[in-house]
Amino acid sequence: MAASSNNGALAEQQLYLPPSLPLEGRVAIVTGGAGGIGSAVSSHLASLGAKVVIAYIGDSGPVQKLVTAINSTASSPRAIAVSCDVSKDSDVKLLFDTAASTFGPDIHILVTTAAVLDYDYPKLAETSEETYDYMFNTNTKGTFLCCREAANRLIRNGKGRIVTFSTSVIGSLRPGFSIYAASKSAIETMTKIMARELRGTGITANAVAPGPTATPMFYNGKSEEDQSNIIAEVPLGRLGQPEDIAQLVGFLVSDAGGWVNAQVVRCNGGNV
Secondary structure, X not given: OHHHHHHHHHHHHHHOOOOOOOOOOOEEEXXXXXXXXXXXXXHHHHHOOOEEEEEEOOOOHHHHHXXXXXXXXXXXXXXXXXXXXXXXHHHHHHHHHHHHHHHXXXXXXXXXXXXXXXXXXOOHHHOXXXXXXXXXHHHHHHHHHHHHHHHHHEOOOOOOEEEEEOOOHHHHOOOOOHHHHHHHHHHHHHHHHHHHHOOOXXXXXXXXXXXXXXXXXXXXXXXXXXXXXHHHOOOOOOOEOHHHHHHHHHHHHOHHHOOOOOOEEEEOOOOO
C-alpha cells in the first residue's frame, strides 16, 4: 500500500511539472535590453519561449548581435531591436506599436532595465542639476512612461507581467549614489502602487533590486580596491552575474510567479 501511495504521489508531482517553454506564445518588451543585465534578461526570456522586443539607445552594434544570436536558435524570428529613448513618450508608444505590429496585438510582458548612472559618483552637495535631470529622466520618467503604456496595453488574461528595476543601494545607502538611489526609490513606490491600481486586470507588477553585478555599471569609475571592498561585503563571496538577475525575472513573468505582486525583490547575494 505504501509503495502504491508513493507512486501516486510521484504521478501527481509529474503532472504539475512546468512546461519546458513556459513563455511560449508570449511577447516581452525589454528596455535597456542590450545592456549588461538587459541582454541577459532578453536572452533568458527568449530561451523560455518568449518573443522579445529589445529596446536600445545609441550604438546598434551590440543589439544587432544579440538579436542575431537569439534568432539563430529559433526556426522563426524570436527577437527584434527597436531604437527607443524611454524618456520620450512618442518613442515609448512607437516601441509598443512595433511590438504589436511585429508579433501580434497581445503584449504580455514589460521589463524595464534601462538606467543611467553618474560614474563620477558625486556627493549630493556636488551633484549638478544636469546630472539630477539625466538620471531622473531615464530611470524614473522612462520607467513611468513604459509602465503607463503597459498598464493600458498588456493582455488581461492573467498572463500580464510588469517587472521594473530598482537597486539594493537603497538598502546599503552607499555614498555617491544619492540621486541614483532616489530615482530608483521612486520606481519602487510607483511599482507597488501601480500593482494595486491594476486590481482586476490580472496584471502583476514587481520590482527587482539587484546588488553588485558584473556589468559595466559596476566596474565603471571604481578602482580595483573599491571593487574588492564591495565584493567582500557579499556573504556569498562573489559578484552577482547578469544571469542571476535574469533567472529571477524569468520566474516573475512566468505562471510560476503569478502570485507574487506589488513586491520589491532584492537579488544581491545577501549584501543588504
